[in-house]
Amino acid sequence: MAIDQAPKGIAFGNPWSSRAHSSANATGPPHKGNINGICRTSSPDQWEACPVPNRDGVRDAISLKNKVLVTTIFLASGAASLILQVLWFKQLQFVLGSATVSVSVTVASFFFGLSLGSAFGGRIADTVSRPLKIYGFLELALAAVSLAVTAFLSHWSTWVGWLSPMLDLESPFRLPLMVALSLAILSLPTMLMGATLPFLVKFLTRTQTDLANRIGLLYGFNTLGAAIGTLVVGFALMGLWGITGSSLVAAGLYVCVGGVALLVARGASPLSPVTAEAPVQIAGPGHRGTSILIAIFACSGFVSIAYEVVWFRFLTNVSTSSVYAFSGMLGVYLLGLVIGALICARLLAPRKDQLLRYFAVTQLLIAVAATLTVGILGKARTVEAVLSPIVSGLVPVPAQELLGGDVSFFLICAVALLLPTTLIGVSFPLASELTVMQMSALGRRIGTLYALNTIGGVVGSLSAGFLLIPYLGSQGALTALIVLNVLLFVATTVSQPGLLREKSLWRQGAVAASIIAVALLLFTPHYLERVLTAIEGGNVLELRETRQATFAVVEYREKAAGTYQQLVVNSKSYANNRPEGRRYMAAMGHYPVLLHPGPVETAVVICIGTGTTVGAVSTHQELQSIDAVDLASTVFEFAPRFVPINKQFYQNPKVHQIVADGRHFLLGTNETFDVITLEPPPPHDAGVINLYTEEFYALAKQKMRPGAVLAQWVPLDFNRGILPKMILKAMMGQFKHVSLWLPSRMEGVAIASDEPLKIDPRVLATRMSKPGVAEDLTANGLRSPEDFLATFIAADEKLAAFVRDVPSLTDDRPRLEYYNWYPLSSVSVDELKRLREPVETYLADKSIDEARLDTARTVANAILDEHQATAEGDKSAARAALRLAVKLDPDNSYVGFLDRKLRE
Numbered sequence: 001m002a003i004d005q006a007p008k009g010i011a012f013g014n015p016w017s018s019r020a021h022s023s024a025n026a027t028g029p030p031h032k033g034n035i036n037g038i039c040r041t042s043s044p045d046q047w048e049a050c051p052v053p054n055r056d057g058v059r060d061a062i063s064l065k066n067k068v069l070v071t072t073i074f075l076a077s078g079a080a081s082l083i084l085q086v087l088w089f090k091q092l093q094f095v096l097g098s099a100t101v102s103v104s105v106t107v108a109s110f111f112f113g114l115s116l117g118s119a120f121g122g123r124i125a126d127t128v129s130r131p132l133k134i135y136g137f138l139e140l141a142l143a144a145v146s147l148a149v150t151a152f153l154s155h156w157s158t159w160v161g162w163l164s165p166m167l168d169l170e171s172p173f174r175l176p177l178m179v180a181l182s183l184a185i186l187s188l189p190t191m192l193m194g195a196t197l198p199f200l201v202k203f204l205t206r207t208q209t210d211l212a213n214r215i216g217l218l219y220g221f222n223t224l225g226a227a228i229g230t231l232v233v234g235f236a237l238m239g240l241w242g243i244t245g246s247s248l249v250a251a252g253l254y255v256c257v258g259g260v261a262l263l264v265a266r267g268a269s270p271l272s273p274v275t276a277e278a279p280v281q282i283a284g285p286g287h288r289g290t291s292i293l294i295a296i297f298a299c300s301g302f303v304s305i306a307y308e309v310v311w312f313r314f315l316t317n318v319s320t321s322s323v324y325a326f327s328g329m330l331g332v333y334l335l336g337l338v339i340g341a342l343i344c345a346r347l348l349a350p351r352k353d354q355l356l357r358y359f360a361v362t363q364l365l366i367a368v369a370a371t372l373t374v375g376i377l378g379k380a381r382t383v384e385a386v387l388s389p390i391v392s393g394l395v396p397v398p399a400q401e402l403l404g405g406d407v408s409f410f411l412i413c414a415v416a417l418l419l420p421t422t423l424i425g426v427s428f429p430l431a432s433e434l435t436v437m438q439m440s441a442l443g444r445r446i447g448t449l450y451a452l453n454t455i456g457g458v459v460g461s462l463s464a465g466f467l468l469i470p471y472l473g474s475q476g477a478l479t480a481l482i483v484l485n486v487l488l489f490v491a492t493t494v495s496q497p498g499l500l501r502e503k504s505l506w507r508q509g510a511v512a513a514s515i516i517a518v519a520l521l522l523f524t525p526h527y528l529e530r531v532l533t534a535i536e537g538g539n540v541l542e543l544r545e546t547r548q549a550t551f552a553v554v555e556y557r558e559k560a561a562g563t564y565q566q567l568v569v570n571s572k573s574y575a576n577n578r579p580e581g582r583r584y585m586a587a588m589g590h591y592p593v594l595l596h597p598g599p600v601e602t603a604v605v606i607c608i609g610t611g612t613t614v615g616a617v618s619t620h621q622e623l624q625s626i627d628a629v630d631l632a633s634t635v636f637e638f639a640p641r642f643v644p645i646n647k648q649f650y651q652n653p654k655v656h657q658i659v660a661d662g663r664h665f666l667l668g669t670n671e672t673f674d675v676i677t678l679e680p681p682p683p684h685d686a687g688v689i690n691l692y693t694e695e696f697y698a699l700a701k702q703k704m705r706p707g708a709v710l711a712q713w714v715p716l717d718f719n720r721g722i723l724p725k726m727i728l729k730a731m732m733g734q735f736k737h738v739s740l741w742l743p744s745r746m747e748g749v750a751i752a753s754d755e756p757l758k759i760d761p762r763v764l765a766t767r768m769s770k771p772g773v774a775e776d777l778t779a780n781g782l783r784s785p786e787d788f789l790a791t792f793i794a795a796d797e798k799l800a801a802f803v804r805d806v807p808s809l810t811d812d813r814p815r816l817e818y819y820n821w822y823p824l825s826s827v828s829v830d831e832l833k834r835l836r837e838p839v840e841t842y843l844a845d846k847s848i849d850e851a852r853l854d855t856a857r858t859v860a861n862a863i864l865d866e867h868q869a870t871a872e873g874d875k876s877a878a879r880a881a882l883r884l885a886v887k888l889d890p891d892n893s894y895v896g897f898l899d900r901k902l903r904e
Contacts, residue, residue, distance in 0.1 A: 079226065118195065125199045126444050137262070230327055234327025244812050305458075307370060312330075313465075341425045362423055365512075470545060546634050574681055589616025596674060601623060611649050684816055689809065713747070768782075792842075
């Protein structure tokens with residue numbers, strides 16, 4: 001297998017995006033007087049509604065009830081925005097692909113719209129008298145626009161056709177088109193999202209007395225909404241209602257938010273535009289210091305999101321690769337920001353004379369906490385070993401399964417991330433009050449601050465994924481970010497005269513820097529690398545952290561299997577050349593060629609892994625051209641590690657190495673193929689569903705020549721047996737004829753074509769006997785046509801009955817990826833035996849050796865029985881099954897391996 005999914009290095013759930021970090025800032029109150037219920041500022045033409053007293057004696061025009069309502073709708077708005085961000089990023093992969101460049105374009109376009117909207121919205125917010133009313137209309141507009149964008153992306157197949165030539169990998173228009181398309185689709189909704197924040201802040205923040213407190217609450221609750229949106233869409237909405245249903249939920253939230261805002265605005269007193277006032281004199285930065293502080297805050301956005309990318313990338317090595325693991329990571333990250341914002345609002349905001357110092361010290365504490373995180377990540381597997389039995393004892397199994405089986409991992413995330421993210425959450429409310437010098441410019445300054453911080457986050461995300469991790473590794477990247485946080489502390493202190501003279505602050509900085517330096521030295525440069533290479537029983541031959549993922553080649557030595565290698569991606573096995581894995585991966589290459597009804601000239605292999613499949617395809621000399629497609633160039637660079645199993649395909653002039661998303665490659669190519677074979681990563685891994693939906697099969701079908709055959713890996717050993725049935729159902733939704741074969745235990749191969757399955761035994765025997773092909777098949781225990789035909793299970797009507805009651809897989813309903821709602825009930829060996837039908841039905845004549853075929857079928861059933869017995873712990877039954885297989889076929893290399901393995 002190989003990677004064909006969205007890379008984990010890009011922060012899809014970036015909390016600075018969908019207004020997850022929405023907040024506000026301001027500084028000092030203007031001079032006011034009270035005339036008949038109207039508050040007048042220092043200039044006669046500046047009027048505001050007269051407020052009621054607040055806790056500091058300053059009068060506040062907003063009732064407690066309205067504050068609660070507005071804060072609540074801000075929470076709901078954050079949830080809706082995060083839901084849509086997840087949906088749109090997923091939908092754009094269908095058109096732009098999931099390669100790192102494609103995803104980066106999408107991320108940058110999303111943030112660009114947020115930044116632009118925030119900047120423009122802030123300027124307009126300072127000129128309106130009813131900011132909450134405008135906010136309400138913006139939210140209602142978002143409801144309509146979000147539905148339109150989702151619907152447009154859901155029907156991508158109807159409009160992408162005329163663009164596909166320009167999306168070809170060789171087209172000079174590909175990248176410009178990707179940028180233009182992403183901007184055209186995302187700009188309007190993201191600008192509306194970004195514009196809402198300044199209007200809401202302008203409405204809620206009437207005086208500077210409660211500024212940091214109010215901003216902290218807004219920021220905290222909006223981020224809490226984002227966390228809720230992340231968890232709800234990941235664990236519930238997508239699994240239950242899919243993309244369209246989730247989009248309707250988000251739009252409904254926007255409608256509710258807009259409606260409540262308009263109702264509250266009806267009873268609120270209007271504000272006259274405030275155009276100018278004298279700057280407030282507080283213990284804060286001057287004008288020059290404020291500009292520097294804004295720049296520092298933009299840099300802190302860079303660091304915060306770069307941390308997120310590096311932490312998430314590393315944590316994927318101790319988690320599953322599911323959408324639930326990512327949702328949990330992002331939820332914990334956002335929860336830390338919520339805690340930090342509320343701490344700021346409750347404990348720090350009242351200390352007006354200390355806010356600048358707090359901001360500087362926070363940068364230092366983030367660096368210390370991030371250093372502690374390095375230590376925790378290095379012991380992540382130990383922490384997991386401690387937590388797993390506790391979770392098993394306290395959390396019921398149904399609850400664990402509903403959470404994707406990642407509860408222990410979520411606790412690891414909490415231990416590692418909550419402290420630094422809490423400190424990061426403190427920064428925005430503090431920066432808000434410190435940088436807003438005039439209430440008349442509140443909206444503009446908030447908009448600018450948010451825009452700059454968002455841009456900093458974009459640059460941080462891209463820099464971490466494209467530069468820091470590939471060139472420095474996870475530990476080096478974290479060290480660089482920790483140093484940068486210390487430099488932000490220094491820059492803040494040096495740029496502010498009030499802090500520059502504080503010797504105690506410099507002493508604290510020196511102590512913290514010393515602690516960080518000593519800790520990093522004690523960790524040693526390869527501290528985190530040991531986690532990535534701690535693979536029991538294996539010797540790591542090569543380790544590489546790239547912008548897509550962390551790759552390793554691990555070598556094992558066993559008595560039964562001999563020496564073999566394994567491709568490990570993010571610490572998960574993605575492929576190996578151990579005999580049982582080699583057998584089904586070779587079958588993925590041989591079966592579609594052997595079953596093709598006519599001559600075979602062109603083939604494409606999507607997902608390369610060890611290269612076993614493409615190597616098997618290359619043994620068929622009649623092929624003139626083979627395209628080998630994989631998302632990661634690293635798999636091609638690692639290919640020499642898996643010789644001779646992969647037949648050195650990388651040196652074969654017929655094989656063209658193509659680094660691309662498999663689905664995007666098919667969308668853009670003008671070529672057509674006689675054979676398409678796919679062996680992606682585990683189908684329920686995040687992003688892999690894109691190669692298993694009906695829309696994908698419809699796209700593949702467009703690129704298939706008459707009589708062409710498609711082969712798809714169908715693992716039948718899922719603990720949720722409905723999932724492989726969904727794969728078969730999706731294939732049968734697009735192809736007239738689908739058959740299921742079982743070459744290696746529970747590793748299925750589905751063969752799809754619009755031509756009926758009709759096998760000519762003589763042609764099959766001729767193809768299997770050709771040099772190269774015969775040697776590879778024999779090495780994998782498939783020496784004769786009878787051995788091959790014995791792996792047949794069922795086709796067409798019998799297979800249709802097997803999957804009749806299960807739902808299909810579509811782009812809109814990616815059920816395979818969101819599997820937690822389906823029961824734990826795997827496909828059994830007995831169920832497959834009952835499904836099996838005579839392959840003779842599909843033979844063109846009776847020239848096959850029936851006695852030998854019956855023997856081969858008995859051997860195939862014995863192998864299945866051994867697998868079932870081993871899984872159940874019944875070694876006696878497993879040995880009996882293999883004794884029968886060895887007796888009937890003593891020279892079969894695959895049976896011999898299974899026998900040796902059981903004897904170990």
